[in-house]
Amino acid sequence: MAVWSRAVVRWRCRATNLTRGFCYKPFENNLKVPPAAVSPASCREAKGRNVRWVFLGCPGVGKGTYAARLSKLLGVPHIATGDLVRQELSSHGPLASQLADIVNQGQLISDEIVIDLLSKRLEAGESKGETGFILDGFPRTIRQAEILEGVTDIDVVINLKLREDALIAKCLGRRTCSECAGNYNVACIDMKGEDGKTRMYMPPLLPPLHCETKLIMRSDDTENVVKERLRIYHEMSQPVEDFYRMRGKLLEFDLPGGIPESWPKLLQALNIYDDEDKKSAAA
Numbered sequence: 001m002a003v004w005s006r007a008v009v010r011w012r013c014r015a016t017n018l019t020r021g022f023c024y025k026p027f028e029n030n031l032k033v034p035p036a037a038v039s040p041a042s043c044r045e046a047k048g049r050n051v052r053w054v055f056l057g058c059p060g061v062g063k064g065t066y067a068a069r070l071s072k073l074l075g076v077p078h079i080a081t082g083d084l085v086r087q088e089l090s091s092h093g094p095l096a097s098q099l100a101d102i103v104n105q106g107q108l109i110s111d112e113i114v115i116d117l118l119s120k121r122l123e124a125g126e127s128k129g130e131t132g133f134i135l136d137g138f139p140r141t142i143r144q145a146e147i148l149e150g151v152t153d154i155d156v157v158i159n160l161k162l163r164e165d166a167l168i169a170k171c172l173g174r175r176t177c178s179e180c181a182g183n184y185n186v187a188c189i190d191m192k193g194e195d196g197k198t199r200m201y202m203p204p205l206l207p208p209l210h211c212e213t214k215l216i217m218r219s220d221d222t223e224n225v226v227k228e229r230l231r232i233y234h235e236m237s238q239p240v241e242d243f244y245r246m247r248g249k250l251l252e253f254d255l256p257g258g259i260p261e262s263w264p265k266l267l268q269a270l271n272i273y274d275d276e277d278k279k280s281a282a283a
């Protein structure tokens, strides 16, 4: 059976399991802010819900950062297709050299391959008893969105937004510790509010001393490749925003600044209230 058919069959089988225990009602409107699916909840209550959330947004906007924080807070897996692709690249398996060229040119890998990688990850999680997920970097094409919609009920799609000059600076400032895999950002963004744009201040997220000498950059975080990824995002992935907007699932979130400023506001937008808010924002 072709990779594509196998992937879809797997998705279809999994849908039965993933939709079991589903707590949120799908939205019944197409308003800018989805109300029902994010009914107010304390962290403890929210943890009991098998959330099926998706993060959309341009490269560098912070999908990984905020998805990882929510994943920790709500106790659901954070699944980033970019990470799955990078794992495949570092495995030096049969797909690796084919994928390396595509990723390093800032292009998207085929829907078939990405769905196959994601299906395997979901299957592995399912066998460990995982329910719910926060997807980051998927879907990125209308075809991917249609497949996902066909197999599970996504509750909320969080569309993170940031001005383009800040996105480029953030991608170029990204660093990962080669030892502990911690993610940091050495860029200090302080952009003036010209041409109707609001001032944007994002402090760097510096590594601890013991990571400083072990920092590496992603091979696709060079200026030309970042610009190409942004172009591809506008062409291929922006229509996905409309796909979810029309279904009343899109929660637009303009990042007001760095993590300390944005995190509490994101929780507020998601209707999650947390006595520990201030503590977690500062962490």
Ligand SMILES: Nc1ncnc2c1ncn2[C@@H]1O[C@H](COP(=O)(O)OP(=O)(O)O)[C@@H](O)[C@H]1O
Pocket (backbone or CB within 6 Å): 058, 059, 060, 081, 082, 083, 085, 102, 103, 106, 107, 108, 109, 110, 111, 114, 136, 137, 138, 139, 140, 141, 144, 220, 229
């Ligand atoms: N859903 C997807 N569809 C196609 N390609 C993907 C997908 N997710 C990740 N990739 C590939 O992996 C690369 C890295 O993804 P990611 O880490 O999410 O990057 P970004 O910082 O651009 O959001 C992408 O540029 C693309 O080549």
